[in-house]
Amino acid sequence: MGLISGVLAMLFGGGRNVVRETAEVFRENADANAKRGVTIQSQAMTQFGAEFQVPRKGGFDRFMDGLNRLPRPALALGTLGLFVAAMVDPLWFAARMQGIALVPEPLWWLLGVVVSFYFGARHQAKMQDLQRDITTTMLHVPTVMANIEALRQMRSDSPGAADTGSDAQLAMDVTHPDANPALEDWRRLRQA
Structure with missing residues (x-):
């Protein structure tokens, strides 16, 4: 019993936890990481807020703020313009x-x-x-x-768009229209 209690006292006694300390060498303590994250985020937000507490009095400050906001939209709109x-x-x-x-x-x-x-x-x-x-x-x-x-050149309003060129069959097809039964019926009705 003395040996077991001595080993347990060595591992967990005196306010220490050797198992936890050894594990933290290989894996970050999630609780400590969360505390560090909160600290970093609150410091960043404090610094960010302090930037906007400086009063912008002159037109130069407003001009520079506008100028700093210009490049990204200009590049995006310029690319779309291209x-x-x-x-x-x-x-x-x-x-x-x-x-x-x-x-x-x-x-x-x-x-x-x-x-x-x-x-x-x-x-x-x-x-x-x-x-x-x-x-x-x-x-x-x-x-x-x-x-x-x-x-x-293929546009219908360009000169020579309907030119058949050297294609004889196409020229014959263009000059001799196909039979149109509906048109023939209409012509007969008009003559009667």
């Missing part, structure tokens, strides 16, 4: 994208660093992938422009 521009005037858009294709790579890197610093959690690899994607897209521009030109 999609609209690509559909409305493909030639204008293609010319602008050709200009972007001429931007040297170090300048893309610099833009990537600035955007990464401003927005955070952006990586240089993303910008390089974007540049590669833009280059790949630009390779498709001649095909897209040829397709658009072909579509323009």
Whole structure:
């Protein structure tokens, strides 16, 4: 009995719990973690609230607040504008994208660093992938422009849209209309 009580006293006696202390080496104490989380969150909220207790007196402060809110919506609306521009005037858009294709790579890197610093959690690899994607897209521009030109020629209001070209069978089909029994009946009724 003395040995067992000595081992138990060593493990749990003197205000200590060796089993718990050993387990906390491998797994975080959930109760202590929750207490730390509450402390951190309350400190963050206190700091956040203190930022808004500073009186904004001048127009400069209001201007800077507005300026800080501008880049994200401007980038989002600008990107949507590029999609609209690509559909409305493909030639204008293609010319602008050709200009972007001429931007040297170090300048893309610099833009990537600035955007990464401003927005955070952006990586240089993303910008390089974007540049590669833009280059790949630009390779498709001649095909897209040829397709658009072909579509323009197919419009019913373009000159020569009804031209049969060198297709003799099509020319004969166009000049000799099909029989229309309803039209023949109508003509007979009008003559009677």
